[in-house]
Amino acid sequence: MNGSGPVHGRRSSSPMAPPFMVSAPGKVIVFGEHAVVYGKAAMAAAISLRSYLLVTTLSKSHRTVTLVFPDVGLDHTWTIEDLPWSAFANEGKKRRYYDMVTSLDHDLVKAMQPYLADVSIHLPEQERKVHHAAASSFLYLFLSLSSPTAPACIYTLRSTLPIGAGLGSSASICVCISAALLKQIQILSGPHADQPSGEVDTQIERINRWAFVGELCIHGNPSGVDNTVSTRGKAVLFKRTDYNRPPEVTPLKDFPELPLLLVNTKQSRSTSVEVAKVAAMKQKHPTITEATLNSIDEVTNSAHDLITSEGFDVRSDQNLEHLGDLFRINHGHLVSLGVSHPKLEHIRELVDYADIGWTKLTGAGGGGCAISLLKSNADAATIKRLEEKFQEAGFEQYVVTLGGDGVGVLYPSVLYNGTDEKGGEEIDQQKFLRAEGADEIERLVGVGLHEKRVQWKFWR
Numbered sequence: 001m002n003g004s005g006p007v008h009g010r011r012s013s014s015p016m017a018p019p020f021m022v023s024a025p026g027k028v029i030v031f032g033e034h035a036v037v038y039g040k041a042a043m044a045a046a047i048s049l050r051s052y053l054l055v056t057t058l059s060k061s062h063r064t065v066t067l068v069f070p071d072v073g074l075d076h077t078w079t080i081e082d083l084p085w086s087a088f089a090n091e092g093k094k095r096r097y098y099d100m101v102t103s104l105d106h107d108l109v110k111a112m113q114p115y116l117a118d119v120s121i122h123l124p125e126q127e128r129k130v131h132h133a134a135a136s137s138f139l140y141l142f143l144s145l146s147s148p149t150a151p152a153c154i155y156t157l158r159s160t161l162p163i164g165a166g167l168g169s170s171a172s173i174c175v176c177i178s179a180a181l182l183k184q185i186q187i188l189s190g191p192h193a194d195q196p197s198g199e200v201d202t203q204i205e206r207i208n209r210w211a212f213v214g215e216l217c218i219h220g221n222p223s224g225v226d227n228t229v230s231t232r233g234k235a236v237l238f239k240r241t242d243y244n245r246p247p248e249v250t251p252l253k254d255f256p257e258l259p260l261l262l263v264n265t266k267q268s269r270s271t272s273v274e275v276a277k278v279a280a281m282k283q284k285h286p287t288i289t290e291a292t293l294n295s296i297d298e299v300t301n302s303a304h305d306l307i308t309s310e311g312f313d314v315r316s317d318q319n320l321e322h323l324g325d326l327f328r329i330n331h332g333h334l335v336s337l338g339v340s341h342p343k344l345e346h347i348r349e350l351v352d353y354a355d356i357g358w359t360k361l362t363g364a365g366g367g368g369c370a371i372s373l374l375k376s377n378a379d380a381a382t383i384k385r386l387e388e389k390f391q392e393a394g395f396e397q398y399v400v401t402l403g404g405d406g407v408g409v410l411y412p413s414v415l416y417n418g419t420d421e422k423g424g425e426e427i428d429q430q431k432f433l434r435a436e437g438a439d440e441i442e443r444l445v446g447v448g449l450h451e452k453r454v455q456w457k458f459w460r
């Protein structure tokens, strides 16, 4: 069944939950992508581009759950009672919200297939794959965390992140879905000011674990670094040596405001395909590949030692050059693992010719984005010329800040947007859908890039 159905305005006297929003950031991997899948360290930071999910509860006369994901053109409705609840409730299959789930249950994945089969059935294979990935991560989490008596709802998702560009779009939507569903079953406490840090950690951990399960539905073998940084925000050093245990996550306090250019080749690719390339390389040349992955680990650890060393100053030429060397070396590793792309090499060449910094791909590669660390003497005119060359090549540049907040909640979805509406401006589905492009989404509901919005709450 397709179509998003009616959306009802809510009043505070209504017994239904009010519309609310959750939001989670994308990320850049500064060092260690791919190697992190094999138990090596990675360093990643949240970025100011984010996904926003609006949850609208419908009246009791409705019994449907609808996904409205316009960024990819997905609009699908399931009837709640029709879904395969019994498979997910079976002895040995039932998961609790506090369980540590580290792999997908193949029987449950199979039980979902008939309900995914008619999602965007009319679309070409490539688009359908994108829809299926998003729909399956939602459905797996919905069936795991919710119940046949769940209220009818519309989940409307919009993101200011480019999709499939290495900036963690899939993780940010999984974090949003996980947080929304956990919020709806009322097992999240907060976020609120002065929440004890132990309680904050528990909420973040719950959201993160289920976001990881969502990521498992989208790409076969995620390390968990993307969902971890998206949930927690800020920046982390991440390492997962044993998939049956939680990863080692070291928060990087005072992550330096690196002078970075972030450029998207706009070459589409899929993370799972790029991860599979490295797996194939490892099978073909196990010793050499292992040595490359170990070398990446050393690069990441060297960067970590540097930025946490006493006296580290990103304005020091010596420190910057050290980090720049590590950018170049890490990019070389990724090239040798086969996950670069001629367009990523083109960005690197343009920056090298301008001689203003060091470049590496970020994320899974195969297209997507590159980051360039700028030298201190990079002058404005040269940067401008370079930006024009990016544009001529069809690339897109983003201005982002690093190390911002992780998952946030806006409950109810009311903001003080400087409008005349009494009690604040209610963000309903129409308004949210009408916002054109990333800038308008930011302006309408953004967590604070343009102005500090106190209504958004974070587990800090």
Ligand SMILES: Nc1ncnc2c1ncn2[C@@H]1O[C@H](COP(=O)(O)OP(=O)(O)OP(=O)(O)O)[C@@H](O)[C@H]1O
Residues within 6 Å of the ligand: 051, 069, 071, 072, 129, 130, 131, 132, 133, 134, 135, 157, 158, 159, 162, 163, 164, 165, 166, 167, 168, 169, 170, 171, 173, 218, 219, 226, 269, 270, 271, 272, 363, 364, 365
């Ligand atoms: N805004 C969105 N709306 C709907 N689905 C989305 C959205 N963003 C991401 N997705 C889902 O995530 C998939 C992209 O995941 P993929 O891992 O390939 O890219 P990424 O997360 O942007 O990159 P990386 O993992 O390298 O950081 C899409 O195919 C889609 O299923």
Ligand SMILES: C[C@@](O)(CCO)CC(=O)[O-]
Residues within 6 Å of the ligand: 029, 032, 033, 034, 035, 036, 037, 166, 168, 221, 222, 223, 224, 225, 226, 271, 275, 363, 364
């Ligand atoms: C390529 C990879 O290392 C990063 C993708 O953002 C995959 C992962 O860690 O899951």
